[in-house]
Amino acid sequence: MTGRVRIQEADFDVGTELAALQGARTDVGAMASFVGCVRGNTPAEAVSALALEHYPGMTERAIEAMLVEAEARFGVLAALVIHRVGRLLPGDRIVLVAVAASHRRDAFQACEFLMDYLKTHAPFWKKETTPQGERWVDARVADDAALARWGLASGNAAPGGADDGR
Amino acid sequence: MRLALKYFASLREALGPGEALDWTPDGEPSAAALRAWLRTRSDAHALALAPGRAVRVAIDQVLADESAPLRDGAEVAFFPPVTGG
Numbered sequence: 001m002t003g004r005v006r007i008q009e010a011d012f013d014v015g016t017e018l019a020a021l022q023g024a025r026t027d028v029g030a031m032a033s034f035v036g037c038v039r040g041n042t043p044a045e046a047v048s049a050l051a052l053e054h055y056p057g058m059t060e061r062a063i064e065a066m067l068v069e070a071e072a073r074f075g076v077l078a079a080l081v082i083h084r085v086g087r088l089l090p091g092d093r094i095v096l097v098a099v100a101a102s103h104r105r106d107a108f109q110a111c112e113f114l115m116d117y118l119k120t121h122a123p124f125w126k127k128e129t130t131p132q133g134e135r136w137v138d139a140r141v142a143d144d145a146a147l148a149r150w151g152l153a154s155g156n157a158a159p160g161g162a163d164d165g166r
Numbered sequence: 167m168r169l170a171l172k173y174f175a176s177l178r179e180a181l182g183p184g185e186a187l188d189w190t191p192d193g194e195p196s197a198a199a200l201r202a203w204l205r206t207r208s209d210a211h212a213l214a215l216a217p218g219r220a221v222r223v224a225i226d227q228v229l230a231d232e233s234a235p236l237r238d239g240a241e242v243a244f245f246p247p248v249t250g251g
Contacts, residue, residue: 036251052250053174053175053178054174054250055172055174055224055227055243055245057227058224058227058228058243061227061228062227062228062229083250083251094251095250095251115251118250118251119248119250119251120248121229121248122248122250122251123174123224123243123245123248123250124248124249124250124251125174125175125176125245125246125248125249125250126249126250127175136175136176136246136249137249138247138249139220139246139247139248139249156222156247156248157220157247158220158247159218159220160217160218160219160220
């Protein structure tokens with residue numbers, strides 16, 4: 001399977017991507033997808049734009065490794081991750097994770113697993129534009145906890161050095 | 167040893183995108199030792215890479231512990247906690 005990890009500035013069409021993921025195969029009984037969008041507000045302030053930076057090369061490699069891990073854990077027939085970078089506005093789509101499986105449980109679980117993994121281990125960074133100026137988004141401990149449910153430790157949001165919390 | 171040093175996000179803003187670096191480690195070459203050495207380069211480095219700051223490291227494009235050894239020719243990236251998705 002080629003092209004199942006795509007990092008791009010352009011938007012994507014969810015229907016087109018799901019149709020392509022299923023293709024002509026008849027063993028797919030379930031497809032689950034997640035779409036992340038830019039929120040126009042946080043509890044504290046309005047967000048007028050989001051700039052997304054990534055680490056070219058590592059990003060694709062890290063997500064490919066996540067897909068391999070998802071295939072090892074769940075009955076995945078096909079999967080796709082699209083993540084946008086560059087300048088995005090409130091309401092814009094950021095990320096698509098789509099999984100095709102024989103049954104819904106594998107599709108749902110693999111999709112959620114991939115998102116939890118991506119949030120804590122894929123090298124993307126968000127910078128918000130607010131009325132107070134620009135600021136880098138802080139990592140959330142809750143995202144590490146979400147990955148821990150799958151038996152994987154993550155210290156992404158831990159304070160201090162890179163080996164903290166591992 | 168020769169390293170390809172990279173910074174991303176807030177570290178890139180503070181220190182630039184990185185560079186090809188010739189580094190003579192004082193002891194075992196690890197990401198932690200490199201980070202400590204980089205702190206001596208300028209006040210901006212000392213602040214951005216301060217011990218209490220949350221800084222993650224990737225070696226050859228794979229997330230790594232700071233204690234991981236570095237080989238000659240490695241690509242070493244420092245960046246803040248990731249926030250994609």
